[in-house]
Amino acid sequence: MISFGITDFGLFLMAVLLLNATPGPDTAYIVGRSVAQGRRAGLLSALGITAGCCIHATLSAFGLTALLAASATAFMAVKLAGGAYLIYLGLKMLFSKKKAASASEPQLDLRSHKTIFLQALITNVLNPKVILFFLSFFPQFVLHDAQHKTAAFLLLGAVFSVVTLCWNSGTAMLAGTLSQHASNNPQVKHWLERSVGAAFVALGMKLALTRN
Template sequence: MTSFGITNFGLFLMAVLLLNATPGPDTAYIVGRSVAQGRRAGLMSALGITVGCCIHATLSAFGLTALLAASATAFMAVKLAGGAYLVYLGIKMLFSKQAPSTENREALDLRSHKTIFVQALITNVLNPKVILFFLSFFPQFVNHDSPHKIVAFLFLGAVFATMSLCWNSGTAMLAGTLTRHASNNPHVKQWLERTVGAAFIALGIKLATTRN
């Protein structure tokens, strides 16, 4: 690791583990999807968020994250876009129609998996808190004078994404399993989706109104 300029790699692994164990917006999003739409939806959300983290790590490696954070206008635009998108998703779930019949549900789920993945990806990429996290957290484990900073950032990003995917996938499986029997009832499923939709709206408003 030292050849890439990475320092305190063991501490980095412990910190990432603790960060994943601490509930946050990403965890709330994954749990919400799992509870309302099942384990597969939660797993696709976890995958989408992981890809979003990979994008953030890549942007950080090339210094683009720092440029975005330095521009108050650009940062505000990302924050408002992220909050608005969460509110949009919440409204869609809040006013969703009754769940389809069992014979049509499987075909609908197959079509919706890609959509759920993309939605999770967008919510992560447009979260300014994630931008600031990568900007402030990763540099602590890379030597400032290392000639391989880009490689170091990309490697740490890959490790972070792998650990996060494992943790978030387990969270999605657990949440989806605990509510599996309840969500099999179409009326209960619709109630769960509306509850989660309201939570997404609250998260979006909180994100958009948080001070820089």
């Protein structure tokens, strides 16, 4: 790691684990999908979130994240779009029709797979807090005079993405399993979905109203 100009790698790993353990829009989305559509949907969501992290890491490595954060107008647009998208997803869950009980997970077609993945990706990419995280957090673990800064950022981004995927996949499996046990009671499952939808709306409003 030192050859890439990366420092305090152990501290970096610990910080990444703590970050993933802190609930946020990404966790809410994964739990929501797992509750509503089962473990497969949750795992697809985890993949979408990870793909978003890869995009953030790449933009950060080439300095594009800093340019976005420096523009008040662009940053405001991303913030409002991210908040509105979370509110939209939450309202869809709040006003979804109650489904009959099922002992097995819902069957998803290819189109549903793509939709779940893309929605997770968009949720992550349009989260300004993630943008600021990559902008402020990663540089602390790259030496100022490193010769391969871009490679260092990309490597840290890859490590971050792998840890995030593992953590989020575990979250999806746990939430999906608990939801499956509750699926025999459609009333319980329906209110679980509504609770997650309400959380989405609250997160979206908080995100949109957060000061730059």
